[in-house]
Amino acid sequence: MKFEGTDSYVATDDLRMAVDAAVTLERPLLVKGEPGTGKTMLAEEVAKSLGKRLIQWHIKSTTKAQQGLYEYDAVSRLRDSQLGDDKVHDIANYIKKGKLWEAFESDEQVVLLIDEIDKADIEFPNDLLVEIDKMEFFVYETSTTIKAKQRPIVVITSNNEKELPDAFLRRCFFHYISFPDRETMIDIIDVHFPNIKRDLINDALDIFFDVRKVPGLKKKPSTSELIDWLKLLLADDIPDAVLKNRDASKAIPPLYGALLKNEQDVHMLERLAFMVRREGAGKR
Structure with a gap:
C-alpha cells in the first residue's frame, strides 16, 4: 500500500516516502510547514489515494484531549432524572464518542487527521500519548476499554505556534513540507x-x-x-x-x-x- 499522490495533489518524492514510512512504522505522521503548503489537504489526499475514510479532528485553543476520546454529559443526565426519563438508568446514553473513538471502532482502517495540534494547550499532546501509542483507552463511566479494531493512519499537522513535547515527538514520524520550488x-x-x-x-x-x-x-x-x-x-x-x-x-x-x-x-x-x-x- 503506497501513497502516490492524486490527480489533484502534487506530492514530492520526500513527502510520498514520509507517508509510506509512517504507515510502515505504524506511527503518526507529524507534518509541519508554512500555512498554505497543503498540510491539511495531505490527509484528505492520503485517504483518497488509499481508498480509506477520513475522520477529521480540527483542534482549537479550547480543545481538550479528552474530547477526542469521549465526553460524559452529566448535566443532561441530571435533567432527565428530574424529568423521570427511563434512559437515565443506562449511563452510556450520556456518553458522546470523540474522533479517536470513532476511528478505533471502525471495522475498516481509516485516516485520522488531528489538525493544527499546536493550537491547543501545551499539555494536549502529552494527554494523548498513551491512547495513540497503545491504540486503546478506558471509559471510566462504563468500566470498558475501547481498543482499535484497525490501527488508523494518523496524520497530525502543526504550524509551529508552540513547541511540542519531546515524548510526543518520539512517537511520531516527522516531515517538514518545504515551500515548493x-x-x-x-x-x-x-x-x-x-x-x-x-x-x-x-x-x-x-x-x-x-x-x-x-x-x-x-x-x-x-x-x-x-x-x-x-x-x-x-x-x-x-x-x-x-x-x-x-x-x-x-x-x-x-x-x-x-x-x-x-x-x-x-x-x-x-x-x-x-x-x-x-x-x-x-x-x-
Missing part, C-alpha cells in the same frame, strides 16, 4: 489550471516569488494564495503584458488582496515602490 509550483498550477498560458504562469511566478523575497513581510503569500490570485487574474482576463511590463515603481501587484493579507505588508511594498521612484528620479 518554481518547478513544483508549476506542477501545482497545472493541476488547478490545466489550460493556463505559459507566459502568464512565468510572469505571475516572477511577481509571486519577488514578493516572497521582500524582507520583513509579516505574512509571505502561500501556495493557496497564489492559486487564488491566478484564479482572479484569469477571471478578470488580465493581459499578460500587464504583468510582464509591470513598472518596478509600482510594487503592488494587481489584485494584491489575494496575496497580501495585512496592511503592514501593503505599506511595506508601497515604501519599496516609493524608494524605487526616488532612486529613478535621482538618476535623471
Whole structure:
C-alpha cells in the first residue's frame, strides 16, 4: 500500500516516502510547514489515494484531549432524572464518542487527521500519548476499554505556534513540507489550471516569488494564495503584458488582496515602490 499522490495533489518524492514510512512504522505522521503548503489537504489526499475514510479532528485553543476520546454529559443526565426519563438508568446514553473513538471502532482502517495540534494547550499532546501509542483507552463511566479494531493512519499537522513535547515527538514520524520550488509550483498550477498560458504562469511566478523575497513581510503569500490570485487574474482576463511590463515603481501587484493579507505588508511594498521612484528620479 503506497501513497502516490492524486490527480489533484502534487506530492514530492520526500513527502510520498514520509507517508509510506509512517504507515510502515505504524506511527503518526507529524507534518509541519508554512500555512498554505497543503498540510491539511495531505490527509484528505492520503485517504483518497488509499481508498480509506477520513475522520477529521480540527483542534482549537479550547480543545481538550479528552474530547477526542469521549465526553460524559452529566448535566443532561441530571435533567432527565428530574424529568423521570427511563434512559437515565443506562449511563452510556450520556456518553458522546470523540474522533479517536470513532476511528478505533471502525471495522475498516481509516485516516485520522488531528489538525493544527499546536493550537491547543501545551499539555494536549502529552494527554494523548498513551491512547495513540497503545491504540486503546478506558471509559471510566462504563468500566470498558475501547481498543482499535484497525490501527488508523494518523496524520497530525502543526504550524509551529508552540513547541511540542519531546515524548510526543518520539512517537511520531516527522516531515517538514518545504515551500515548493518554481518547478513544483508549476506542477501545482497545472493541476488547478490545466489550460493556463505559459507566459502568464512565468510572469505571475516572477511577481509571486519577488514578493516572497521582500524582507520583513509579516505574512509571505502561500501556495493557496497564489492559486487564488491566478484564479482572479484569469477571471478578470488580465493581459499578460500587464504583468510582464509591470513598472518596478509600482510594487503592488494587481489584485494584491489575494496575496497580501495585512496592511503592514501593503505599506511595506508601497515604501519599496516609493524608494524605487526616488532612486529613478535621482538618476535623471
